Amino acid sequence: MTKKMIALDLDGTLLRSNNTISDYTVDVINRISKQGHKVVIATGRPYRMALEHYKRLQLDTPMISFNGSLTHLPEKKWSKEQNVTLDKKYLLGTLKMSETIQADFIASEYRKNFYITLNYPNSINPALFGVHKITENMRMDVDKITRDPNALLMQTRHEDKYQLAKELRKHFDYNVEVDSWGGPLNILEFSPKGVNKAFALNYLLSALNMTKDQLIAFGDEHNDTEMLAFAKTGYAMKNASETLLPYADKQTDYTNEEDGVAKELEKLFL
Structure with missing residues (x-):
């Protein structure tokens, strides 16, 4: 065979x-x-x-x-x-829109670690990131954004995650891939174009x-x-x-x- x-x-x-x-x-x-x-x-x-x-x-x-x-x-x-990494400008741009896109959290993912916004800490399930607890050193601060991430992850309160994904792709002039996670969670993930x-x-x-x-x-x-x-x-x-x-x-x-x-x-x- x-x-x-x-x-x-x-x-x-x-x-x-x-x-x-x-x-x-x-x-x-x-x-x-x-x-x-x-x-x-x-x-x-x-x-x-x-x-x-x-x-x-x-x-x-x-x-x-x-x-x-x-x-x-x-x-x-x-x-x-x-x-392949995602230009960090897309992370910065997404952070600026966090309230508009109704983000519970936005996280930048790297091979061995991640950073996450903590505006709505009660909405974060640590298991999504393979940890037992979200700690202060995981907090997303602009001064920590020194490397291009492998991917971005966000959870939204938007009623239609598929529609939001389309809007985000358009907002970034289709230079970013935005896909949804399965199941009931309103999770979107961003990848480099193509x-x-x-x-x-x-x-x-x-x-x-x-x-x-x-x-x-x-x-x-x-x-x-x-x-x-x-x-x-x-x-x-x-x-x-x-x-x-x-x-x-x-x-x-x-x-x-x-x-x-x-x-x-x-x-x-x-």
């Missing part, structure tokens, strides 16, 4: 709602990896919040995080690492001397549209957002809560 690259989103796709991966899923992915297929995490999460799942799956492949901004080998040096999971996968396929005909992808939300459209076979989860379905070739028979990815992979490869 031709070796495949299998790109897996995390939240709403591989992960259950309690942020875990079942032993069954780990076993299926390990068996597929031993066949020589490349299982790759492709997530909108910051790297630091995806690493534990990478280790749980015992992967040795490059990881894609920040919605495609960072493609690298976790905890190793890799000559083909790709790290950067998404498909962008990173295209780069990674080339780096590993593979073609997109070898790519299978699984996702559930708006930020997976380009990835599923790009892949030879794109699977939307049974629990996927309606916005994703037109971009998918197939839909899984089971949800993320039911190990939908592992059950589909078992049918395909085992």
Whole structure:
């Protein structure tokens, strides 16, 4: 069998709602990896919040995080690492609009840390950032904005996060990608123009001397549209957002809560 690259989103796709991966899923992915297929995490999460799942799956492949901004080998040096950052002027511009866009918080994400506005501290769930508590040293101050971030994250009280995402893309003259998170949270994430999971996968396929005909992808939300459209076979989860379905070739028979990815992979490869 031709070796495949299998790109897996995390939240709403591989992960259950309690942020875990079942032993069954780990076993299926390990068996597929031993066949020589490349299982790759492709997530909108910051790297630091995806690493534990990478280790749980015992992967040795490059990881894609920040919605495609960072493609690298976790905890190793890799000559083909790709790290694309967002000009900090877009962070400064978003901060100026924070009340207009009804932002509960705006956060700048870097590989190993983040800064966050604390105007509405009670609206912040620390678990979104992989920490137990938001502390004062995480506060966003203009004098801390000395580096271009990998991504921005914001939570809004706006009644329609999809409409707000469109308005923000237009406001920044379409020089920034703005996508929504899945589920009930009104979360938007900003990436550099042209950067998404498909962008990173295209780069990674080339780096590993593979073609997109070898790519299978699984996702559930708006930020997976380009990835599923790009892949030879794109699977939307049974629990996927309606916005994703037109971009998918197939839909899984089971949800993320039911190990939908592992059950589909078992049918395909085992």
